[in-house]
Amino acid sequence: MSNEEAGTYVNPGGEFTRDQRYIATRITADGRDGYPVEPGRYRLAVARACPWASRMIIVRRLLGLEDVLSMALAGPTHDVRSWTFDLDPGGRDPVLGIERLQDAYFARFPGYERGITVPAIVDVPTGQVVTNDYTQMSLDLSVEWAAYHRAGAPRLYPEELREEIDEVNRVVFKDVNNGVYRCGFAGSQEAYERAYTRLFDRLDWLSNRLTNQRYLVGDTITEADVRLFTTLVRFDAVYHGHFKCNRQKLTEMPVLWAYARDLFQTPGFGDTVDFDQVKRHYYVVHKDINPTGIVPSGPELRSWLDPHGREALGGRPFGDGTPPGPVSAEETVPVEHTPYA
Numbered sequence: 001m002s003n004e005e006a007g008t009y010v011n012p013g014g015e016f017t018r019d020q021r022y023i024a025t026r027i028t029a030d031g032r033d034g035y036p037v038e039p040g041r042y043r044l045a046v047a048r049a050c051p052w053a054s055r056m057i058i059v060r061r062l063l064g065l066e067d068v069l070s071m072a073l074a075g076p077t078h079d080v081r082s083w084t085f086d087l088d089p090g091g092r093d094p095v096l097g098i099e100r101l102q103d104a105y106f107a108r109f110p111g112y113e114r115g116i117t118v119p120a121i122v123d124v125p126t127g128q129v130v131t132n133d134y135t136q137m138s139l140d141l142s143v144e145w146a147a148y149h150r151a152g153a154p155r156l157y158p159e160e161l162r163e164e165i166d167e168v169n170r171v172v173f174k175d176v177n178n179g180v181y182r183c184g185f186a187g188s189q190e191a192y193e194r195a196y197t198r199l200f201d202r203l204d205w206l207s208n209r210l211t212n213q214r215y216l217v218g219d220t221i222t223e224a225d226v227r228l229f230t231t232l233v234r235f236d237a238v239y240h241g242h243f244k245c246n247r248q249k250l251t252e253m254p255v256l257w258a259y260a261r262d263l264f265q266t267p268g269f270g271d272t273v274d275f276d277q278v279k280r281h282y283y284v285v286h287k288d289i290n291p292t293g294i295v296p297s298g299p300e301l302r303s304w305l306d307p308h309g310r311e312a313l314g315g316r317p318f319g320d321g322t323p324p325g326p327v328s329a330e331e332t333v334p335v336e337h338t339p340y341a
Contacts, residue, residue, distance in 0.1 A: 008287075009184075009185050009288055009289065011186070011191075012187045013187055014186065014187050014188040014191040015186060015188075015191040015194070016187075018178055019114065022117070023130070024131070024136075025130050026131060026133075026144070027042065027121060027144065028144045029144045029146075040068070040070070041123065041124060042070075042122065042124060043069075043070050043072050043093075043095055043124050044060065044070065044071045044120075045093075045096075045101055045104070046071060046074065046118050046119045047073065047074040047075070047076060047277070047281070048272070048277045049077075049280070050118050050281070051177065052230075053118040053119040053134070054230040054272065055119075055138050055230055056119040056138055056141070057272045058226050059138045059142065059223070059226060061268045061324050062221075063141055063150065064149055064151075064152075064153050064324055064325075065149070065150075068145070069121075069145070072093045072095065072122075073085070073087055074086075074118060075087045077280060077285050078285065081100060081102055081116070082100040083100070084099060085099060085100070095124060096127060097127075101118065103127070104122045104127055104128060105120075105129045107127045107129070108126075108128035109129075119132065120132040121137065139157055142156045142223065143157060151322075152318070154220060154221055154318045155220070155321075156222050156223045156226065158222070165222055165223055168216055168217055169223065169224055169227055172202070172206075172224070172228050174198075175198045175201070175202035176202050176203065177230075177231050179198055179199040180234075180235075180243050180245050181243070182199075183195045183239075184244065196245065199245060203253065206256060207254075207255040207256055210256065210259050213313060213315070214259075214262070214310050214311075214313040214315035219314060219319075220316055221263075221266070229260065232250055233264065234278055235249070235250040237275055237278055237298075241296070242282050242283060242286070242289060258308040258309060261306060261310075264305075265304075265308070268323070270304065270338070271333065271338075271340065272327075273338065274333045274338065275301060275337055276334070276337035279296065301338070301339035302339050304339045305339050305340075
């Protein structure tokens with residue numbers, strides 16, 4: 001998720017179009033782009049508020065890469081210049097030594113003119129951003145970083161299912177992950193209605209797909225589930241009202257609500273979600289949509305822990321693997337921001 005000019009996000013010309021020009025450098029096992037996988041060398045810059053960054057937080061935890069790839073947490077709000085590390089003492093990331101993520105971008109690309117986005121991976125020795133290509137980054141954690149996965153890590157991107165995972169990810173991104181933004185940032189009634197129809201048509205398609213199978217692809221959690229979850233978990237808190245995605249709340253879509261609760265209650269998913277930061281980001285930063293900056297108090301969170309009944313469909317969340325261990329103290333979500341309190 002990027003910083004936009006002076007809190008202006010709506011496209012006055014009509015349809016919202018996401019800038020998808022990212023830094024395509026990859027960190028790989030063979031180091032073919034000049035950045036080999038090395039424990040301790042890189043730092044993952046994220047914000048819990050951002051759904052794209054949340055993918056990386058979840059995948060990193062599921063695969064057990066916490067001791068291999070450290071994490072810098074930006075605060076939930078930003079200005080036109082950059083995400084900031086205002087959650088850290090002195091407002092400075094303790095490892096990178098910078099106050100703003102833009103400093104890592106400018107260290108490699110002086111005058112960088114595209115969005116200063118999270119997630120991003122930074123090369124600690126040089127302080128330079130390596131990549132912000134969020135679509136590829138989480139896949140590379142599964143494939144290129146495999147030598148450093150924890151014992152019992154799930155296979156989130158198994159080779160035999162990649163074609164199906166890629167296809168599901170493609171339509172989910174187009175109509176759901178990005179679809180909620182196409183609703184919220186539409187600058188005309190026509191553009192909004194087109195996006196709204198595509199979003200709920202796809203949610204209906206997903207409900208049908210998940211009626212008789214526990215997960216999106218195969219019988220275990222995969223990358224596809226991670227990518228859908230980060231939108232669903234924000235739906236009632238943000239997208240239903242703030243982005244006008246209001247045909248139904250998630251809690252009014254029985255299959256998707258049960259599916260989302262199933263994932264939320266799976267270690268590695270819900271224990272990474274900070275609802276307070278999610279709401280503060282959208283309602284404070286998007287000034288052209290919410291000029292008062294008032295952040296809603298709801299919705300009530302305890303129902304995320306209600307029984308979901310999805311075990312009846314079979315499936316094994318981690319396949320032949322095991323759940324991740326407890327979240328470390330320094331990465332635990334504050335108790336007042338989660339139903340796990």
